[in-house]
Amino acid sequence: MIVKHICFLMTAALTLSCRSHAVNASWSYDKNVGLAVVAAGHACLSINDPSLTPNTHVHFIDAQRQREMPAVIVSGRQTCGNDSAGTSGYEMRLDASEMQIPMVGIVVIGDGITFARRGTQLAGDVDRDRHDEFFRTCTSAEGVHATVWSDAPLTGTRRWHQYYALGYDVESTCMPAELSP
Amino acid sequence: MPLSGPTWVSQFPTSKRVEDLAQPFRDQVARFVAAIRAAGATLTIADTLRPPERAYLMHFSFEIAREGVDPASVPARAGVDIQWVHPDAPGTPSAVASRNAAEKMVQGYGIAFKPALNSRHTEAHAIDMSISWVGDLVIAKADGTSVTITSAPRDGNNASLHQVGASFGVIKLATDPPHWSIDGH
Numbered sequence: 001m002i003v004k005h006i007c008f009l010m011t012a013a014l015t016l017s018c019r020s021h022a023v024n025a026s027w028s029y030d031k032n033v034g035l036a037v038v039a040a041g042h043a044c045l046s047i048n049d050p051s052l053t054p055n056t057h058v059h060f061i062d063a064q065r066q067r068e069m070p071a072v073i074v075s076g077r078q079t080c081g082n083d084s085a086g087t088s089g090y091e092m093r094l095d096a097s098e099m100q101i102p103m104v105g106i107v108v109i110g111d112g113i114t115f116a117r118r119g120t121q122l123a124g125d126v127d128r129d130r131h132d133e134f135f136r137t138c139t140s141a142e143g144v145h146a147t148v149w150s151d152a153p154l155t156g157t158r159r160w161h162q163y164y165a166l167g168y169d170v171e172s173t174c175m176p177a178e179l180s181p
Numbered sequence: 182m183p184l185s186g187p188t189w190v191s192q193f194p195t196s197k198r199v200e201d202l203a204q205p206f207r208d209q210v211a212r213f214v215a216a217i218r219a220a221g222a223t224l225t226i227a228d229t230l231r232p233p234e235r236a237y238l239m240h241f242s243f244e245i246a247r248e249g250v251d252p253a254s255v256p257a258r259a260g261v262d263i264q265w266v267h268p269d270a271p272g273t274p275s276a277v278a279s280r281n282a283a284e285k286m287v288q289g290y291g292i293a294f295k296p297a298l299n300s301r302h303t304e305a306h307a308i309d310m311s312i313s314w315v316g317d318l319v320i321a322k323a324d325g326t327s328v329t330i331t332s333a334p335r336d337g338n339n340a341s342l343h344q345v346g347a348s349f350g351v352i353k354l355a356t357d358p359p360h361w362s363i364d365g366h
Contacts (some may be wrong), residue, residue, distance in 0.1 A: 169300035
């Protein structure tokens with residue numbers, strides 16, 4: 001009887017442990033991470049998921065200032081997407097009063113993700129694999145390279161990368177690891 | 182002299198015309214674009230010439246609005262009759278009004294990162310274009326011989342297409358997917 005109780009408790013503990021840290025099978029970088037552009041009067045999300053519905057809560061990450069803030073999907077908006085990249089477009093709502101706009105940022109979708117500071121860096125275990133992810137944006141000759149890294153920025157594993165063409169020339173700030181397709 | 186402000190944003194627009202590129206790059210691009218289209222690929226030109234006057238306006242409006250540069254210190258540029266320093270009511274310079282006017286230009290241009298003053302685009306030596314196709318692409322190189330591109334991706338990032346472009350003197354910049362230029366910069 002005692003052995004049965006111990007087995008039950010162990011099974012329950014393992015189940016709870018697995019549930020609280022399991023990688024969500026339906027979660028993927030391809031589908032749950034996107035690129036956002038915030039300008040005066042509008043905030044656009046380009047992401048490889050055509051099924052987002054209004055009032056979906058998302059995390060907007062200002063990688064330049066290493067800050068995260070909540071945002072909400074307002075509606076689908078075709079002009080926010082990128083046809084050549086095959087992404088869908090959405091209008092978002094967020095509090096831009098503290099932001100220096102226009103801005104290019106990263107959006108992460110997922111329930112229960114928490115973000116914290118690791119030194120000067122923002123970090124969060126977005127894929128629930130018990131490894132922190134880090135967020136960067138940099139410029140090449142005329143575009144922004146947005147990246148997400150596991151364990152450490154630049155030296156860790158690059159999980160996600162997307163390019164955004166600015167339409168004007170800028171000075172390059174990217175490191176080689178951020179530039180590869 | 183007109184004061185700085187958002188009315189400048191619509192002046193000196195970026196061109197999408199191959200005809201606005203400098204020779205001999207213009208003819209090289211025209212032949213490459215014709216070869217891509219003749220092969221049945223879809224091609225859309227985003228930018229060719231970015232007027233240096235526009236780059237000047239973008240660069241210095243950003244410096245004044247976001248980096249605290251004194252508008253009186255901005256060098257004049259031929260062909261851009263702009264007054265960066267806004268006068269106060271009695272005619273004295275107003276740093277706040279000057280900065281606010283520059284910020285309206287930054288917003289109007291949609292500037293998220295500091296613009297460069299000079300580039301291959303301002304020299305009329307670069308083109309941004311999106312290219313895509315379905316299946317294999319049979320395309321003529323500059324010497325008239327054909328190559329069949331079977332590899333992925335089937336877009337402007339394809340390494341074999343980059344070699345075809347190079348045969349015309351149109352060189353791919355790998356770090357920026359839409360960008361091709363006279364020397365890959």
